[in-house]
Amino acid sequence: xxxxxxxxxxxxxxxxxxxxxxxxxxxxxxxxxxxxxxxxxxxxxxxxxxxxxxxxxxxxxxxxxxxxxxxxxxxxxxxxxxxxxxxxxxxxxxxxxxxxxxxxxxxxxxxxxxxxxxxxxxxxxxxxxxxxxxxxxxxxxxxxxxxxxxxxxxxxxxxxxxxxxxxxxxxxxxxxxxxxxxxxxxxxxxxxxxxxxxxxxxxxxxxxxxxxxxxxxxxxxxxxxxxxxxxxxxxxxxxxxxxxxxxxxxxxxxxxxxxxxx
Amino acid sequence: xxxxxxxxxxxxxxxxxxxxxxxxxxxxxxxxxxxxxxxxxxxxxxxxxxxxxxxxxxxxxxxxxxxxxxxxxxxxxxxxxxxxxxxxxxxxxxxxxxxxxxxxxxxxxxxxxxxxxxxxxxxxxxxxxxxxxxxxxxxxxxxxxxxxxxxxxxxxxxxxxxxxxxxxxxxxxxxxxxxxxxxxxxxxxxxxxxxxxxxxxxxxxxxxxxxxxxxxxxxxxxxxxxxxxxxxxxxxxxxxxxxxxxxxxxxxxxxxxxxxxx
Numbered sequence: 300x301x302x303x304x305x306x307x308x309x310x311x312x313x314x315x316x317x318x319x320x321x322x323x324x325x326x327x328x329x330x331x332x333x334x335x336x337x338x339x340x341x342x343x344x345x346x347x348x349x350x351x352x353x354x355x356x357x358x359x360x361x362x363x364x365x366x367x368x369x370x371x372x373x374x375x376x377x378x379x380x381x382x383x384x385x386x387x388x389x390x391x392x393x394x395x396x397x398x399x400x401x402x403x404x405x406x407x408x409x410x411x412x413x414x415x416x417x418x419x420x421x422x423x424x425x426x427x428x429x430x431x432x433x434x435x436x437x438x439x440x441x442x443x444x445x446x447x448x449x450x451x452x453x454x455x456x457x458x459x460x461x462x463x464x465x466x467x468x469x470x471x472x473x474x475x476x477x478x479x480x481x482x483x484x485x486x487x488x489x490x491x492x493x494x495x496x497x498x499x500x501x502x503x504x505x506x507x508x509x510x511x512x513x514x515x516x517x518x519x520x521x522x523x524x525x526x527x528x529x530x531x532x533x534x535x536x537x538x539x540x541x542x543x544x545x546x547x548x549x550x551x552x553x554x555x556x557x558x559x560x561x
Numbered sequence: 562x563x564x565x566x567x568x569x570x571x572x573x574x575x576x577x578x579x580x581x582x583x584x585x586x587x588x589x590x591x592x593x594x595x596x597x598x599x600x601x602x603x604x605x606x607x608x609x610x611x612x613x614x615x616x617x618x619x620x621x622x623x624x625x626x627x628x629x630x631x632x633x634x635x636x637x638x639x640x641x642x643x644x645x646x647x648x649x650x651x652x653x654x655x656x657x658x659x660x661x662x663x664x665x666x667x668x669x670x671x672x673x674x675x676x677x678x679x680x681x682x683x684x685x686x687x688x689x690x691x692x693x694x695x696x697x698x699x700x701x702x703x704x705x706x707x708x709x710x711x712x713x714x715x716x717x718x719x720x721x722x723x724x725x726x727x728x729x730x731x732x733x734x735x736x737x738x739x740x741x742x743x744x745x746x747x748x749x750x751x752x753x754x755x756x757x758x759x760x761x762x763x764x765x766x767x768x769x770x771x772x773x774x775x776x777x778x779x780x781x782x783x784x785x786x787x788x789x790x791x792x793x794x795x796x797x798x799x800x801x802x803x804x805x806x807x808x809x810x811x812x813x814x815x816x817x818x819x820x821x822x823x
Binding site: 450 | 620652659666675677681713714723
């Protein structure tokens, strides 16, 4: 099964394009982070097609945080996509070890990968049957202007070259892209260049991305093919994670309906 | 103390520009990896200014591997530079969590950082007193041709733009660069652009880099300012890690002597 097929399956199971980000940034220790993540999972799984723990916020608790990641895996059901967000990428044999860590030890369905070091840094993540990657294309932060938006000699911005390369490296349905929801024009350009690739869109909420504009720009021809990822906007919502996730799911569905009223 | 000063101190203490990479790629479990790393450390610390564990090869053992990293820290003396090689980099608050994990929990003196996501992805690694970064500039692998060597609109290759940006982001003596020993011309160009920045040069040995050419190209005006990092060439040497490290130290010293006979 490809990443594209697996994503479609999870989106259909959940009836949602929402991805719940788990970024336990403010917890005192690994045990508190684990309780918080389990509470968010329980409150939001019915609203979301995917779950995305951000590795940094677990690694900040050392080995104890890493052990939380190992246990969280068991709490994500088979019909939800588990994306481990670590933005790894290194020379071939090192990326192969990261792929073992993320796919085999931690059981990810997909991982975010940093493509800076090129083809052989990405390839090891594409050789695990049924697993796939989201390559960082255009991140949601101000620093994306420094390198990712810089034009190459032929005028193509680096983030568009990453998409061209990613499509070339893709053995078939295994490569998607991370595109910040803060830049709907970049999303539209990447969707035009990659009509069938899954897009992971972070940056709505705390980072100020426009949910409706991001969804409109990112949908594929079948009205799917994207995940809108929200972390702090769910975890820190005054109304609680369950109601925040339900409202986000509804807003995404409405934006989708406005584009593809079928 | 800056990274530049700390590096000078460790180079002086060891009388060496060698960095021993710890990449336990072939061990069956975390305990075997720990034994191997401790044996390499014991055999080579007298020959090396720095030690560079590669996080991927510990993470492949899950939380148990992460715990090995925590214990290894205590075995690296204060007059040796501990570089944690994870090539992290993400939006600001995520990089801040990685910096806490690597500097505060694991006690790194310096870390390798992936600059793709720009200024705010790197900044959190530059706010820990006395700690510094090596930004990936020109990696040692074939995939470096895909993005890092690509020319930007003004003709500058991406890897040179990374150096320009890194020097701009540097609050003063805290930013160095990773440059593959496989491309002495790139090393020379980066050294010309960054006369005072520490360079971390991997890729000699298994990856085919020319040690003497890399050292000649990378030395600063004082005959220092670089670390030549060797992993498999020490761990897998038929003559054993101690003799391999001693021979590498001597070859680096000879190459240095040929350039700066003072």
